[in-house]
Amino acid sequence: xxxxxxxxxxxxxxxxxxxxxxxxxxxxxxxxxxxxxxxxxxxxxxxxxxxxxxxxxxxxxxxxxxxxxxxxxxxxxxxxxxxxxxxxxxxxxxxxxxxxxxxxxxxxxxxxxxxxxxxxxxxxxxxxxxxxxxxxxxxxxxxxxxxxxxxxxxxxxxxxxxxxxxxxxxxxxxxxxxxxxxxxxxxxxxxxxxxxxxxxxxxxxxxxxxxxxxxxxxxxxxxxxxxxxxxxxxxxxxxxxxxxxxxxxxxxxxxxxxxxxxxxxxxxxxxxxxxxxxxxxxxxxxxxxxxxxxxxxxxxxxxxxxxxxxxxxxxxxxxxxxxxxxxxxxxxxxxxxxxxxxxxxxxxxxxxxxxxxxxxxxxxxxxxxxxxxxxxxxxxxxxxxxxxxxxxxxxxxxxxx
Numbered sequence: 160x161x162x163x164x165x166x167x168x169x170x171x172x173x174x175x176x177x178x179x180x181x182x183x184x185x186x187x188x189x190x191x192x193x194x195x196x197x198x199x200x201x202x203x204x205x206x207x208x209x210x211x212x213x214x215x216x217x218x219x220x221x222x223x224x225x226x227x228x229x230x231x232x233x234x235x236x237x238x239x240x241x242x243x244x245x246x247x248x249x250x251x252x253x254x255x256x257x258x259x260x261x262x263x264x265x266x267x268x269x270x271x272x273x274x275x276x277x278x279x280x281x282x283x284x285x286x287x288x289x290x291x292x293x294x295x296x297x298x299x300x301x302x303x304x305x306x307x308x309x310x311x312x313x314x315x316x317x318x319x320x321x322x323x324x325x326x327x328x329x330x331x332x333x334x335x336x337x338x339x340x341x342x343x344x345x346x347x348x349x350x351x352x353x354x355x356x357x358x359x360x361x362x363x364x365x366x367x368x369x370x371x372x373x374x375x376x377x378x379x380x381x382x383x384x385x386x387x388x389x390x391x392x393x394x395x396x397x398x399x400x401x402x403x404x405x406x407x408x409x410x411x412x413x414x415x416x417x418x419x420x421x422x423x424x425x426x427x428x429x430x431x432x433x434x435x436x437x438x439x440x441x442x443x444x445x446x447x448x449x450x451x452x453x454x455x456x457x458x459x460x461x462x463x464x465x466x467x468x469x470x471x472x473x474x475x476x477x478x479x480x481x482x483x484x485x486x487x488x489x490x491x492x493x494x495x496x497x498x499x500x501x502x503x504x505x506x507x508x509x510x511x512x513x514x515x516x517x518x519x520x521x522x523x524x525x526x527x528x529x530x531x532x533x534x535x536x537x538x539x540x541x542x543x544x545x546x547x548x549x550x551x552x553x554x555x556x557x558x559x560x
Contacts, residue, residue, distance in 0.1 A: 202301050205230075208264040209237060218447075218490075219531075221366045225404065225443050228360075232398045232409060233344055234312045234337030235305060243402035247342035250310050257305060265304035271320075272297040296323050311336050314352075330389050342400050349393040351426065355386060358396070358411040358439050360449030362492040363480035367535070368523050374537040375478075375496040375517035381543065382461050382472050382500045382513060383422030390415035390424045390435070407443040412436070420460045420469070433458045435474075447484040453477070464504040472501035490523040502543055515541040 206213045213220065215237075216227030223231070229238040236253040258264065277291040298320035305312045316331040333350025355365050355376070365372050365387050376386045392415030399408045416425035417435040425431070435457030443449040455476040463470055480494035498515030521535035 202303065203267045203270065204264050204301065204303065205235070208258065208304070218361070219368050222361060222364060222368060223366075224361070225407065225445075225447055225449075228441075228443070229398070229400070229404070229407065232337075232346065232396060233341065234310060234335065234346060235303065235314070236337075238400075238404065239341050241342055241400060241402050241404060247340040249340045250337050250344060253341070254305065254308065254310060260304065260307045265302065267301040270297075270299045270301065271295055294323055295320050297321055310338060343398075345395070345397045347393070347395045351389055351391045351424075352394075353387075353389050354413070354415075354437065355439075355453070358394075358409075358441070359451040359453065360441050360443055360480065360482060361447070361490070362449075362482040362494050362521075363439075363441075363451035363453065363478070367492075367521065368531070368533045369521075369535055373494065373519040373521075373535065374539060375494065375519055378515075378517070378539060378541075379422060380498060380500055380513055380515065380541075381464075381502055382459065382474060383420070384418060384457075384459070384474050384476075384500065385422065386455070386476060386496070388418070388424055390417065391426055392416060392434070394437075403445075404443075405445045407441070407449075409441045409443075411439040411441075413438075415457075417457050418459045420462060431458075431460060446487060447490070448482055450479070450481045452479050463506070464502070465506070468503065468506050470501075470503045472503070475499040488525045490525075492519075492521040492523070494519055498541070504543075511544045513541070513543050515539065517541070 203213070205211075205216070209215070216223060216230050218224045226238060230236070233253065234250060236250070236257070239248050239253065241247055273293070273295055275291070275293050277289065279287060279289040281287045297318075300317040300319060301315065302317075303312075303314040311334065313334045314331055315329065315333075318328045318330050319325065321328070329351065331350075331352050333348050333352045335346050335348030337344060337346040339345050353365065355363065365376050367373060371377070372387060379385050392413055394411060394413035396409060396411040400406070413436070415435045415437070416429065417431070417433070419425055419429075435455070437453065437455050439451060439453035441449060441451045453476075455474070457474045458471050459474060460469055461472050462468065476496060476498055478494060478496040480492075482490055482492040484490050496515070496517045498513065498517070500513040502511045502513045504511065517540065518538045519535060521533070524532045526532060
C-alpha cells in the first residue's frame with residue numbers, strides 16, 4: 160500500500176479553510192426548557208405530541224441537542240424543570256402527564272425528501288443532451304411513543320427509500336422500560352437500534368451538521384467493520400442530571416449480535432455465539448457542550464487477505480470526542496478513534512494487525528438566526544502492520560437543511 164505525506168503548510172491551509180464553507184439556511188428558533196434551539200423538521204409525531212417545533216430536540220436534524228438526548232434517555236418524555244433542593248418528578252409522574260395515545264401522535268407514515276433536478280450535457284462535435292427528473296431521495300416511516308399508563312416505550316424506523324433507491328429496511332425497531340426520576344434515571348432496552356445515536360454528546364453522534372458523517376464513523380476497515388451500524392441486542396443506561404440540567408452524566412452498555420463476514424449486521428439466528436460489547440460514558444455541561452468516551456469490543460467471521468480463508472479477528476475501537484459551544488454562536492467539535500483489529504493475509508502467515516488512528520475537527524458557526532457556516536476536516540491514519548501505511552486526509556464541506 161502506498162503512503163501520502165501531508166505537509167504542515169497544507170494542513171494549516173485546510174484548517175484555515177474550515178470557516179469558508181457553504182451557508183446553511185435554517186428556519187426560526189423557539190425557546191425550550193434547556194435553551195435556544197434551531198427549528199428543523201424531524202420525526203413529526205413527537206412535535207405534534209407536545210405541540211413543539213422539532214427544534215426542541217435538534218440543533219439541525221438529525222443531530223440531537225441536549226434536550227433531545229435527555230428526551231430519549233427518559234423514555235421519550237420531555238425533561239421537566241429540575242430545581243435545586245426540590246424533588247424531581249418520577250418517570251411515572253411524566254407518564255401520567257402525557258396526552259392520550261392517538262395515531263397522529265405516534266405514527267409518521269411519510270417523512271420524505273422530494274426533489275427536482277435538471278442537467279444539460281454538451282460535448283464537442285455532438286448535439287447537447289438534457290435530462291430532468293422528479294425524485295424521492297428518501298421516504299421513511301416512524302412508529303414510536305409510549306405504552307399508555309406504563310413506563311414502557313418503543314421506537315421503529317422503516318426506511319422505504321434511501322439515497323433515491325428503493326431498498327426497504329427496518330433500521331430501528333426496539334422497546335424499553337425507563338425507571339427512576341428525571342434527576343436520576345435508568346433504562347433497559349432491546350431490539351435493533353443505531354449503535355451511536357442518542358448515546359453520545361454532539362461530537363460523538365453519527366450524524367453531523369454536514370450531509371456526510373465524520374469519516375472515522377463511516378470508513379470500513381479490512382475486517383469490514385464500521386461504527387455506523389444498527390446491530391440487534393440489548394442495552395442499559397443510567398443518567399444523572401444536576402439542577403437546571405447544567406451538568407448531565409450518563410453511562411451506556413450494550414451487548415449485540417455483531418456482524419456477518421461482509422460487515423452487515425447479524426439480524427437473526429447465527430452459529431456464531433460470541434457477542435460484541437459497547438460501553439459509553441457521556442458528560443454534558445451547559446451550554447450544549449460535552450465529552451464522550453466509548454469502547455467497543457467484538458469478534459466476527461472474516462475473509463483473510465486471500466479472499467478465501469475464514470478467520471475470526473478481534474475488533475477493538477476506542478474513542479474520545481468533545482464539543483464546546485462558545486457564546487451560543489460557535490460550536491467547536493472534534494474526535495479521535497483508535498482501531499485495532501487482527502488481520503490474516505493468507506493461510507500459514509503470521510497474524511498481523513490493522514491499526515487506525517483517526518481524527519476529525521469541525522466548526523459550526525451560527526452567523527445569525529437562520530444562517531450558519533459549517534466545515535470539517537477528516538484525517539485518517541491507517542495501516543496493516545508489516546506493510547507501508549495509508550494516510551487519508553480529505554477536507555469535507557457541504558450543505559444541509
